[in-house]
Amino acid sequence: MHKQEFFDQISHDWDREHSTPEEYERTRVFAQHFGLSKGETVLDVGCGTGRLIPFIKDAVGEDGILVELDFSLEMLMIGCLKHQHDGLYFVQADAHHLCLRDNQFSTVICMAFFPHISDKAYALTEFRRILRPGGVLFVTHQMSREELNQFHKEVKGPVTKDLLPDEAGMRALFDDAGFKDLTIRDEPSLYIARAFA
Numbered sequence: 704m705h706k707q708e709f710f711d712q713i714s715h716d717w718d719r720e721h722s723t724p725e726e727y728e729r730t731r732v733f734a735q736h737f738g739l740s741k742g743e744t745v746l747d748v749g750c751g752t753g754r755l756i757p758f759i760k761d762a763v764g765e766d767g768i769l770v771e772l773d774f775s776l777e778m779l780m781i782g783c784l785k786h787q788h789d790g791l792y793f794v795q796a797d798a799h800h801l802c803l804r805d806n807q808f809s810t811v812i813c814m815a816f817f818p819h820i821s822d823k824a825y826a827l828t829e830f831r832r833i834l835r836p837g838g839v840l841f842v843t844h845q846m847s848r849e850e851l852n853q854f855h856k857e858v859k860g861p862v863t864k865d866l867l868p869d870e871a872g873m874r875a876l877f878d879d880a881g882f883k884d885l886t887i888r889d890e891p892s893l894y895i896a897r898a899f900a
């Protein structure tokens with residue numbers, strides 16, 4: 704099964720699991736790690752059903768722009784039906800080919816998404832291309848790298864080999880794509896890689 708079909712099929716379950724009051728609160732607290740400010744232009748890539756939308760929109764305010772991008776139409780449709788705001792746009796696209804102009808975004812967020820990218824080196828050059836100089840990229844999970852990789856190995860289907868590279872692998876990928884000042888926090892229930900364009 705192709706990955707896009709896999710994510711289409713799990714979209715309703717994914718949304719249900721992440722819509723409980725406990726998960727909403729956990730995501731609200733987690734989103735504070737992004738340190739967003741009013742007026743920012745943010746890309747949430749591999750956005751799924753848009754569980755970050757309320758927190759990003761709240762942080763960037765009415766003058767901010769949020770683009771929610773995913774290749775799964777089913778995931779996007781759920782998000783699109785739940786959330787409508789000025790300055791909020793939904794785009795169906797593959798993260799390897801963003802169809803977005805250069806130097807437009809101040810922040811790119813990959814939440815629970817990076818391991819699923821088949822050509823990470825190429826996708827990183829795309830993220831860097833659309834970021835303004837000094838813009839920030841986050842690769843985040845609500846699990847440590849070890850917890851996440853174990854979790855994916857146990858999932859049946861086309862994501863079973865979607866693993867997060869080790870720190871040396873991440874450094875090589877980010878360096879080759881031209882990102883600077885990479886920091887990685889990897890602890891129980893938290894993984895945050897942050898780097899600047």
Ligand SMILES: C[S@@+](CC[C@H](N)C(=O)[O-])C[C@H]1O[C@@H](n2cnc3c(N)ncnc32)[C@H](O)[C@@H]1O
Binds near residue numbers: 711721751775799819
């Ligand atoms: C595990 S879900 C995470 C969704 C969301 N970021 C969240 O935290 O709830 C991964 C998402 O990445 C999307 N995805 C996977 N590969 C993609 C690609 N190459 N381009 C765009 N989206 C992709 C899937 O459709 C899915 O919605």
